[in-house]
Amino acid sequence: MSHQLPPGFRLERKSNTEEFFINMGPQHPSTHGALRLTLRMDGETIVEVVPHFGYIHRGMEKQAESMSYLQYIAMSDRQDYLTAIQNNLGVVIALEKGMNVGVPLRGEYIRVMLQELGRIASHLVFYGCFGGDLGGQTCLLFGFKEREMIHDMLEEVTGSRLTTNFFRPGGSRYDVPDTFIPRVKAFLDHMEDTMKDYERFLSKNIIVLERSIGIGVLSKEDAIAYGCSGPVLRASGVNFDVRRANPYSIYDQLDFDVPVFHNGDCYDRYQIRIAEIHESMKILRQCVEKFPTEGPWRSKEKPVRLPVGRYYSEIETAKGLYATYVVAATTGEKPYRIHTRGPSFPHIGAINKMAQGHKISDLVTIMATLDPVIPEIDR
Amino acid sequence: MGIINLAPKILDPIPGGKYVVNAIDYVVNWARANSIWPLTYGTSCCAIEMMSSSMARYDIARFGSEVFRSSPRQADLFILAGTITRRMAPAIQMLWEQIPGPKYVIAMGACTISGGPFIYDNYSVVRGAQNLIPVDVFVPGCPPRPEALFHGLLTLREKILKETCRNPWHEGEPKDVSTMDRYREAAKTWAALEEMKDEQMAEARAKFKEEHPDYKSAFKPIRVKKPDFPEVERVPAKRFGMTQLELYTKLHAKFPNVTVHTRGEDTPEDVVANLPADCPLEVMLEKEDYLNVVEFVKNDPEFKMDYLIDVTAIDYDDHFDMVTMLRSLEIGHKIFLCVQLKKDFSIDEEKRPTSLLASVPTISHLYPGAEIKEREVYDMFGIKFENHPDLRRIFLDKDFVGYPLRKDFTHPEMIRRPI
Numbered sequence: 001m002s003h004q005l006p007p008g009f010r011l012e013r014k015s016n017t018e019e020f021f022i023n024m025g026p027q028h029p030s031t032h033g034a035l036r037l038t039l040r041m042d043g044e045t046i047v048e049v050v051p052h053f054g055y056i057h058r059g060m061e062k063q064a065e066s067m068s069y070l071q072y073i074a075m076s077d078r079q080d081y082l083t084a085i086q087n088n089l090g091v092v093i094a095l096e097k098g099m100n101v102g103v104p105l106r107g108e109y110i111r112v113m114l115q116e117l118g119r120i121a122s123h124l125v126f127y128g129c130f131g132g133d134l135g136g137q138t139c140l141l142f143g144f145k146e147r148e149m150i151h152d153m154l155e156e157v158t159g160s161r162l163t164t165n166f167f168r169p170g171g172s173r174y175d176v177p178d179t180f181i182p183r184v185k186a187f188l189d190h191m192e193d194t195m196k197d198y199e200r201f202l203s204k205n206i207i208v209l210e211r212s213i214g215i216g217v218l219s220k221e222d223a224i225a226y227g228c229s230g231p232v233l234r235a236s237g238v239n240f241d242v243r244r245a246n247p248y249s250i251y252d253q254l255d256f257d258v259p260v261f262h263n264g265d266c267y268d269r270y271q272i273r274i275a276e277i278h279e280s281m282k283i284l285r286q287c288v289e290k291f292p293t294e295g296p297w298r299s300k301e302k303p304v305r306l307p308v309g310r311y312y313s314e315i316e317t318a319k320g321l322y323a324t325y326v327v328a329a330t331t332g333e334k335p336y337r338i339h340t341r342g343p344s345f346p347h348i349g350a351i352n353k354m355a356q357g358h359k360i361s362d363l364v365t366i367m368a369t370l371d372p373v374i375p376e377i378d379r
Numbered sequence: 380m381g382i383i384n385l386a387p388k389i390l391d392p393i394p395g396g397k398y399v400v401n402a403i404d405y406v407v408n409w410a411r412a413n414s415i416w417p418l419t420y421g422t423s424c425c426a427i428e429m430m431s432s433s434m435a436r437y438d439i440a441r442f443g444s445e446v447f448r449s450s451p452r453q454a455d456l457f458i459l460a461g462t463i464t465r466r467m468a469p470a471i472q473m474l475w476e477q478i479p480g481p482k483y484v485i486a487m488g489a490c491t492i493s494g495g496p497f498i499y500d501n502y503s504v505v506r507g508a509q510n511l512i513p514v515d516v517f518v519p520g521c522p523p524r525p526e527a528l529f530h531g532l533l534t535l536r537e538k539i540l541k542e543t544c545r546n547p548w549h550e551g552e553p554k555d556v557s558t559m560d561r562y563r564e565a566a567k568t569w570a571a572l573e574e575m576k577d578e579q580m581a582e583a584r585a586k587f588k589e590e591h592p593d594y595k596s597a598f599k600p601i602r603v604k605k606p607d608f609p610e611v612e613r614v615p616a617k618r619f620g621m622t623q624l625e626l627y628t629k630l631h632a633k634f635p636n637v638t639v640h641t642r643g644e645d646t647p648e649d650v651v652a653n654l655p656a657d658c659p660l661e662v663m664l665e666k667e668d669y670l671n672v673v674e675f676v677k678n679d680p681e682f683k684m685d686y687l688i689d690v691t692a693i694d695y696d697d698h699f700d701m702v703t704m705l706r707s708l709e710i711g712h713k714i715f716l717c718v719q720l721k722k723d724f725s726i727d728e729e730k731r732p733t734s735l736l737a738s739v740p741t742i743s744h745l746y747p748g749a750e751i752k753e754r755e756v757y758d759m760f761g762i763k764f765e766n767h768p769d770l771r772r773i774f775l776d777k778d779f780v781g782y783p784l785r786k787d788f789t790h791p792e793m794i795r796r797p798i
Contacts, residue, residue, distance in 0.1 A: 007771060026470050027420050029449045034422040034467055053751075054774035055467045056422045059503045061759075062783050066500045066796045078496065081424035081522075097658065102611035125427075144434035151431075162424060162522055170611070224708060227687050227748030240686075240708050246657065247616055299611035312659055312704075312715070314688075325702070327693050337784075341689040341704075349751040375423045375462075378774055 008050030009040055017042055022360070026055040030133050030364045033374030035348070037363075044359050049352045057378040064338040069095055069304045069326075070168070072338055076324075077163035079342060080376040082125050085118040085154065085164045086317040091338075092167040093248055094313035094324040098306035099169050106297045107171035108250045113184065113287045114157065114166070115249075116280040120191075121150040122318035123273045123280075126371045130270055131202055133368040134211055139202065146194055149187050156180065171298020185288055188281055195281075199274060212266035216354040216366035219264060226353065227346035230320025231272045232370060236264035242316035256283050269369035276318075307331050319343040319371060342376035383407060384547045404543045411455075412539040414443040415483065415532070418454035420474065422461030425488040425522040429460045432525035439525075442532050451477040456535070458528075459514075462490035462497060463505040466776055475512045481548035483539070485531050486514045489521040496521065498562060499796035502783055503775070513551025563797070616657040619711025621681070623660040626714055627651045629681065630662060634672055638663045661702070661715040669718050670740045676705060676714060677745055683707045684714060687742075690752040692760045694785045697722055699737055699762055703749075720762060732781050732788065738763035759784040 006021060013019070025036035034055035040048040060075050067075070076087040089111060096103075103111070124143040131139020151161045157176050158164040166172055202208050218228070223236035233240055241258040243251040259275035261268035306328040314323040320343030329336035347370045355363045386403055390396035421429055433439045433447060448454040451474045463471060475484070486508045489495030494506035508514050515538060518531035542548055587594075621629075627647070631637050639647045639662055651660060664672055676682040688704035699720040706713040720737035741764040743750040753764045754773040761782035764770055772779065781788050 008769060010769065026467060027474060029419045033426065034461075054772075054776075055464060055470070056462060057464055057466065057503050057774040058462055058497050059501045059783060060497075062502065062788075063497065063500045065786075074496065078424055081427055096613060097655070100613050102613035104609065104611050140430075141435050144431060145436065148431070148434075148436040161524060162428060170608075222747075224685055225747045227746070238708060245619065245708075245711055252617060296606075296608050298608055300608045301605070310661060321688070323688060323704070325689070325691065325704075337693050339689070339691045341691075345751065346748045349748055 005040075006038060006050075008038065008052075009048050011040075011048050019047060024363075025052075030367055032129065032367060032372055035372070035374045035377075037351075039360065039363070041360075046355050046358055046360065046363060049355045049363070051348050051351060053348075053374075053378055055378070056375050058375070060379045061337070061339060064335060066334070068333045069306065069335060072335070073167070074163070074165045076340070077165055078375065079340060079379060080317065080319060080322070080344070080373045081162055082122040082373055083118050083317045083319065084162060085114050085158070085166060086315060087322060088164060088167045089115060089249075090313055090315045090317070090322045090324050090340075092169055093315065094311045094326045095169045095304060095306065097313060098309065098311045098326065098328065099302060099304065101170045101299055101302060103171050103249075104296045104299060105250075106292045106295045107299070109287055109291050110157075110172055110176055110297060111167065111249050112251065112254070113284060113291075114154070116283050116287075117150050117153060117184075119280045119318040120277050121147050121154075122371075123277050124150075126273050126318075126368075127198060127202070129371070130365075130368045131208075133364050134208060136202075136205075136207075142198060142201065146191060149190070153180065153183050153187065156183070168298070169304055170301065175297045181288055181291055184284060188284055188288070191277075191281060195274075195277065203271070203274065208270070209267065211362070211365055212270060212369070214263075215266045215358060215362045216369065217263065217265045218350060218354050222350065222353050223264065226350035228320070228350060229343050229346070230316065230318070231269055231276065232320065232347055234259065235261045235268040235272045237262040242314050242321055246314060248313070248315055254283050254286055266365050266369040273371075303333070305331060305333055306335075314341075317343065319373065319376075320347075340376075340379060342373075342379070344370070344372035344374070345377045348372055348377060384544050387545045400544065407544070408540050408542060411481065411542075412536045414446075415456045415535065415539075416446045416448050416454050417444055417456040417458050418451055418474065418478065419447045419449045420457065420460065422463070422467065423490075425460035425490075428522045428525055429458055429487065429528065432528050437525040437529070439529070439532075442529060442536070444532060451475075452479065454478050455482055457482065457484045457512075458487055459484065459491040459508045460487045462495070463508055463511065464503045465505060466503070468505055468511055471508075472511055480550060481542075483516075483535055484508070484512055484514045485516045485518060485528075485535060487518045487520075487528060487531070488523055489519060492517050492519060493562070499794055502788075502790040502793050615655040618656040620707060621710070621712050623654045623658075624648065624651050626660050626682070626712060627662065630672070630676070630714075633675060634664075634668050636665050636668055637672070659704075659713040659715050661717055664716055664718045666718055666720060666739060669716070670742065672716060673703065673705075673742050673745060676716075682712075682714070683709055685709070687746040687748050687752070688713075690742075690749055690756055692756050692762060692784075694760060696786075697724075699760060701739060701756065701762065703742065732785070735761045735763045737761075738765055740765045741767040743767060758782070761785065 019042050022039040022041055026034040036052040038050045039046055064072050073088055073091050076091045077084040080087055124147045128140040128143025155161050158166040218236050220237045223233050239258055239260045244258055256279045259272050261272050308328055308331055311326040314321055323341035325339040326335055327337040354366050387400050390399050439445050486492055491508040494504050497504040516531045516535045518527050520527050639650050641647055641650055676684040684705035684707050686706045686708045688706055690703050693700040701718045703716040722736040726734050741753055756762055757770055758772045758774055
C-alpha cells in the first residue's frame, strides 16, 4: 500500500509496524515559543522530525527597507530577546564599518561588559529551561533569580530590562553610572558562590545524567555541515568562537578560554554553557579591573549615513554566530536591504539528525539544549 | 454555571431573596477572582517578561495566578504574550475556544494591542488581538514590565468582582477590522481636537492680546550642552587566513569570469587590495559557474570553505543578487559568492509578481544547512532552486500570494509607513 507522506517527510519506510504522526506545537511549552514540529513515530521511537517555521514571522527584513539604520537597532532587540544587548552590537558594528567610526577605550569596555552580562543572562535562562524541561521546576526559579540581578544592572545602564536598544555607532547611548562597576563586582562575588549551587543541583543529578548523556548526539562533521554555531558547535568538538576567530571590540586583549567538549550530546551542550558562564565571569573580572575611569565613552556623534556598499559584521552571541548584512544602494539614512543571520535557525535545521531513533521525551531534552529562540529564526 | 445563573429568576421574587443572590455573587466572584489560572502561551519577548513575573522576584502567586496550565482546558486566563501573526491566528482562536468559560483575555504588549512596532509595511502581523478574540484588559509596553502585567491582572480582578449572576459572563463576538491604521485614525482625532480647542480659545486669546500688548513669553527652551567627543579612528579587526587579494587572484586564475564590484576606473585588483582587513571578499559569478565555484572552494585545500554562514538575496530592478556566504573554520578566511540572476521577463507583466523569476542550482547536497536557507530565499524572493530536495514555502502559508522581499511586492493588508 502506498500512502502519501505529509510534507517534509522523505525517509523510505522500513519497519512493518504501523507508523503514525504527531503534531507538537505551535503552542507547546517545550518548543520554546511558536515552533511546530511534526513527528513520525514508530511506536514510541522517533523516525523523522520535520520542523515548521513561520508562526512568528514578523517581516522585519521587509520593514527594514523603509526604516532608518538607527530604527533597525530597535528591531534587533526583538529578534533574540534573550540576548538583545548582543544583537544591538551586531547591527552597530556593521554600521560602524560603513561609517568608518571607531569607539574609544571606555566605550569598548562598556560594550564588552554588557555583552558578557547578556551572555550570562541568556545562559541562565537556558539553565532554567533545561532543568524545567527535564521536570525540575526549581531550576527555573534558580536561573531567573540571578538573571533579575543582571536585569537590574541593565535597567540602570540602558533604561530597559529586556529590549535595550543601547549601542550606537561610535559608542553607546549613555555612559554607565558610577554605581555600575561596584554592582558588577558584587554580582560576580555573589555569582561565584551561586554557581556552585547551580552545578551541585544539576551537573551530577542522576536524572539529568540518565536523560542527557548519549542523547541527541551531533557529530563534528554534521555540526559543521549544518552550519551550527556557538555552544552547539563547540559541544561537538569544534573550536570556533567569533571572539577568537574574528575578534571584534577588545576581545583580543582579554584573557579567556573557549571551552570545547567532544561528545556532542545533550550533557555536553549543558556543560559547555556552564563553562561559558565561568569564562564570562572571568572576562568581567578583568574588565572591572581594567575599566578606564576617565576618558570619553563615545566618539564624535555623526549622522548615520552609509556610503554605497555592502557591509557585513558578525559577533558571538550566547546562542552562536549572529551576522548582519547591510546593503546600501544609495548614500543615505535608509538601507536597501538588511539581512540577519541568526544562530538558532541552523540548529533547528539539524534537529532531525539529532532526534532520530530517540523517544519523544528525549526530543524535549534536545530542544532544551539547543536553546532556540523562535522569533530570531522567523524574524 | 448554568444553575447559578438561574438563581435570580428563582430567588428574586421571594422576599429577601435578593440578599441571597448577592451572597451567591460574592462567593462566586471571590472564588473566581482569587485563582485565575493562566494558559502557558507565549510567542515572543513578552513571554519572557511573563515568565519573569511568575518567578521568585515578582512572584505572581501573590495574586493567585501561579498555576500556569499547559492545557487550555484547565485554564481561565489567556495572556496573549507576544506578536500574533496571520499564521498563528487560527491556533489562537482554537486555543481560546478550548478554554472553558468564564474565560478572560489579557492582551500583553504593544504588538497584541495594535501591532506595535510591526504596524507599517507589514504583511504578516495581526494588528491587535481584539480582531481575533474578545479582549478584557490591555497592558501597554514593549514589553511591559512584570509590574505592568500585575496591574493588568488586578484590573481584571476588579472586573471579575463586578460580575453578578443577574448579568452573567458571556462570550464576546470577534470583529474584523485588521486593516485599520489605528495610529493614523487616532492622529486625525487628535488633530480635530486641537483645532476645536484653538477655535474655543481664539476669543480669549484676542482679548488677552488687547489687554497686554507688550507681553513676551518668559519661556526659554532648555538646551543641554553635549560634551565634545573626540573623533576616533576605527581599527579593523585582525585577519586570519589568506588576504582578500590572494583569495581573489587564486579564484580568478581558476575561473576567469569571476569579478568584483568596481566603480570608476579602478581595476578589480585595486578594489580588492583596498578592502579593510575585516571586510570579507565578495566576488561576482556567472550562474553557470556557481556550482563549480562552490565545489572548488569547498574541496580545495587552500580554500577549505567548509562552513556555510548564510544564503540570502537582494532584489534589483532587472536581476537578483544571490549571496552565498562561506567561511573556513580551520583557516579563518571568508568569501561571499554573489550570483547575478537575470529576471525572466518573458513572463507576462501581470503574472510576474506571483511567479518564479529566476532559477539557480541548489548547493544543499554540498552543505546540508543550505536546505532551509534556500527555502527561505525561495519563500521571500521567488527564486527557484533546481534539484532542491524539498522546495516549499518556509515562513509563509503555502497559499500566500507573492514574494514579500521583492521591491514591487504589495499586499492588501499592508499599510505604507508615513514619511
